[in-house]
Amino acid sequence: xSLPLWQPRRRGGRFFMRAVSLSxxxxxxxxxxxxTESATVPRLEASxxxxxxxxxxxxxxxxxxxxxxxxxxxxxxxRLPVAVIEPEEGKPEGEEASDEVPVFFxxxxxxxxxxxxxxxxxxxxxxxxxxxxVTMDHRGFIHAEPALxxxxxxxxxxxxxxxxTPAITSSLDPMERLQxxxxxxxxxxxxxxxxxIDVAQYNQHAVSRDVDEIRQLLDYDVIDAFGSxxxxxxxxxxxxxxxxxxxxxxxxxxxxxxxxxxxxVDEFYTAxxxxxxxxxxxxxxDEACRExxxxxxxxxxxxxxTLDSRxxxxxxxxxxxxxxxxxxxxxxxxxxxxxxxPSAYAELPSLVADIEAGDYTRLEEFFLIDSYEPETESxxxxxxxxxxxxxxxxxANRPTKQDSIAAVQREPAILGFEPPWVCGWWxxxxxxxxxxxxxxxxxxxxxxxxxxMDPCCGTRWSEHVRxxxxxxxxxEYQGLGHNPVNECRSTxxxxxxxxxxxxxxxxxxxxxxxxxWVIEPPQ
Numbered sequence: 001x002s003l004p005l006w007q008p009r010r011r012g013g014r015f016f017m018r019a020v021s022l023s024x025x026x027x028x029x030x031x032x033x034x035x036t037e038s039a040t041v042p043r044l045e046a047s048x049x050x051x052x053x054x055x056x057x058x059x060x061x062x063x064x065x066x067x068x069x070x071x072x073x074x075x076x077x078x079r080l081p082v083a084v085i086e087p088e089e090g091k092p093e094g095e096e097a098s099d100e101v102p103v104f105f106x107x108x109x110x111x112x113x114x115x116x117x118x119x120x121x122x123x124x125x126x127x128x129x130x131x132x133x134v135t136m137d138h139r140g141f142i143h144a145e146p147a148l149x150x151x152x153x154x155x156x157x158x159x160x161x162x163x164x165t166p167a168i169t170s171s172l173d174p175m176e177r178l179q180x181x182x183x184x185x186x187x188x189x190x191x192x193x194x195x196x197i198d199v200a201q202y203n204q205h206a207v208s209r210d211v212d213e214i215r216q217l218l219d220y221d222v223i224d225a226f227g228s229x230x231x232x233x234x235x236x237x238x239x240x241x242x243x244x245x246x247x248x249x250x251x252x253x254x255x256x257x258x259x260x261x262x263x264x265v266d267e268f269y270t271a272x273x274x275x276x277x278x279x280x281x282x283x284x285x286d287e288a289c290r291e292x293x294x295x296x297x298x299x300x301x302x303x304x305x306t307l308d309s310r311x312x313x314x315x316x317x318x319x320x321x322x323x324x325x326x327x328x329x330x331x332x333x334x335x336x337x338x339x340x341x342p343s344a345y346a347e348l349p350s351l352v353a354d355i356e357a358g359d360y361t362r363l364e365e366f367f368l369i370d371s372y373e374p375e376t377e378s379x380x381x382x383x384x385x386x387x388x389x390x391x392x393x394x395x396a397n398r399p400t401k402q403d404s405i406a407a408v409q410r411e412p413a414i415l416g417f418e419p420p421w422v423c424g425w426w427x428x429x430x431x432x433x434x435x436x437x438x439x440x441x442x443x444x445x446x447x448x449x450x451x452x453m454d455p456c457c458g459t460r461w462s463e464h465v466r467x468x469x470x471x472x473x474x475x476e477y478q479g480l481g482h483n484p485v486n487e488c489r490s491t492x493x494x495x496x497x498x499x500x501x502x503x504x505x506x507x508x509x510x511x512x513x514x515x516x517w518v519i520e521p522p523q
Contacts, residue, residue: 015420042066044217050081050143053118059083062219064136069431070209076198079145081115082214085125087131101224101247102132103497104211106238108229108255113142123485128226129494134218138234139210140202140385146195146204148384150188155376156180157383158416159336163367164374167415168335169326172311172414178405182425185387189427192384199312202385203392204237204257212242216287224497226473228483229457230389232448233257236465239442240435243282248500250493251448251465252476253457253482255418256287257393258437259464264414264421265407267396271417274339275300277347282349282517289349292521296349303355304330312363316372328367335416336367342453342481346515357522391423392430397437399424418456424470441468445500447493448474451484465498471501486512 040064049061061083067074084102105124107114114120115137125133140148154160158167158181164516169179192199215223223237223245227235232254239246248472260267279296282289293299308330318324328336333355337344344351344366351362364370391398399407407414414421430436446469448462462474488508496504 004100004509013369018061036266040260041073042213042217044082044214047081048082050137050373051116052115053121054085054117056084057083057085057121060083064214066139066210066213067141068198068459070206071431076196078139078210079323080136080139080141080214080369081143082134082136083115083122084218085135087130087132089124089130101222101497102134102218103128104215104222104223104225105133105135106211106225106227106231106234107135107138107141107414108227108231109381109386110389110466111141111148111382111384112236113137114228115381115384116380123490124226127490128224128497129490131224131497134214134223136211136214138207138519139384140382140388142380143381144382146197148192148197148199148388150184150191150384150387151187151377153184153383153387154378154381155374155377156184157419159386159419159466160378160381160383161374161376162339163281163336164326165416166374168332172327172329174331174408174415175448177412177415178408180300182401185422185425186427188384188387189425192388193427198431199384199388200392200428202260202388203430203432203436204234204389205241205393205430205432205436208238208241209233211238212245215245222247224248224250226252226493227254228252230255230257230260233260233290233393236440237436240440241445243444245444246444248497249444249446251446251462251472253450253454253484254448254461255457256461256465258439259461260418261394261397261420261437263399263407264404264417265411267420268411268414268417271338271455271458272300272334272459274341274453275334278341278348279352280452281514282519284519286519288519290340292348292353292519299349299352299356300334303331303352306355306358307333312360312367314364314367314369316369318375326367326369326372328363329412331411331413332416333369334413338417338455340366341352341455342451347518350518350520354522357520359522364433368423387419387422388430390419391426393432393436395430395432395436396434398426401425423522431440440465441469443471444469445496446473447496447500447504448472449484449489449493450474450476451480451482452478453481456482473504475506477512479512479514 044062047063049055064080067073137143158165225235232251233256312328401424404421468474
């Protein structure tokens with residue numbers, strides 16, 4: 001049965017019909033909805049919501065049909081779930097035009113689907129105030145077709161298996177740790193290409209085109225964009241490629257590709273400065289901290305050196321009851337601290353002091369030994385998309401195997417760090433323009449949100465971007481990490497969307513107090 005063949009358009013709360021062809025025009029009653037014969041691409045069809053959470057939120061749900069390769073249209077197409085969630089309060093009379101601009105959410109991960117997470121979407125709605133939220137799974141995500149699934153990668157990925165990943169604990173030899181990861185990356189690439197997927201098309205450049213086509217089909221003149229983590233990098237690409245389609249941008253805890261794609265060793269040591277910055281807060285606020293760590297600028301490196309010379313080794317039992325030995329050297333310490341800083345920062349001064357003194361008592365809790373249970377599945381992630389996105393967006397900056405091996409030999413900690421180094425084992429560059437990793441140049445107003453205890457995505461990202469985006473404002477929330485959630489965040493986002501060019505009031509940024517420092521000198 002063919003669906004009605006018209007494309008509704010939305011402007012100022014009114015809908016009108018745009019004919020696909022006069023002979024095919026038929027009426028349809030669903031708000032926002034448009035659908036056409038299957039040969040018409042791009043198109044947007046009314047559909048069932050892909051998750052119960054979207055249904056519970058009263059979303060209008062659609063399926064977007066687009067080309068896998070926009071530059072070479074073929075039978076290879078992508079189908080994406082799209083949800084439009086209107087504000088609960090409705091549009092009051094006399095509301096300013098800025099509130100008629102919908103907020104498009106750009107999910108991060110990359111590859112993390114939030115469509116089944118009602119709490120996550122409720123937080124977004126609280127952030128944006130009385131505005132329409134448009135959210136979706138981007139191409140390759142778990143609810144999209146094709147979904148770029150590589151489930152075997154979850155068992156070895158340092159990004160998804162977190163603390164107990166083989167990249168950190170399986171051996172003291174970096175090359176032995178490297179092997180299972182790179183084998184899974186190669187296997188994922190083979191699997192996807194054998195399925196007929198053009199993996200080079202799963203990148204921020206193509207996603208930006210998808211989103212702009214959806215914008216047009218929903219008949220929005222412009223959008224406001226809200227990115228989460230790597231989704232903020234996708235927002236930046238949207239600004240780069242579709243500058244006339246966006247009014248304002250929110251970069252949530254941003255991870256921008258043109259900075260992420262630097263050599264991984266360089267990026268690791270830049271992020272590592274957050275550890276020293278944390279210790280500097282302690283010594284500045286408490287003289288006892290300075291007395292315990294007179295050489296506090298060297299404390300993290302000394303702890304690392306101590307663990308390299310005498311690793312922390314512990315025996316655990318796996319899910320089947322088999323004995324397993326975990327190895328934690330200095331690189332594993334830095335990897336884990338990178339992940340755990342938001343919850344461990346208050347104890348960091350005593351932790352590094354104890355390690356340097358040879359007291360490993362705190363490490364059982366720090367390395368989560370009691371909760372040893374590797375996550376061998378990643379249900380909200382499309383891990384094939386994760387790899388295709390990370391590697392594809394590098395373009396010609398993708399490292400060779402030799403580049404990555406040399407980087408691991410120089411700094412083994414990058415095995416458990418963010419993943420661009422794995423792209424030496426990915427099969428091809430992404431299909432992105434040569435300027436894809438250039439610094440963005442734009443006058444579009446933007447607000448960037450950072451957590452003070454986020455080693456990944458601190459304010460240095462915004463300091464860099466503001467050199468070429470002069471209307472970027474940024475704020476750092478005290479004591480919070482990646483994806484900081486507090487009342488201040490929602491207040492500031494709502495105010496920014498009201499007037500993106502107005503200087504934001506950030507007086508609430510320290511509403512979350514720092515935890516009391518744990519200062520217990522080694523015995």
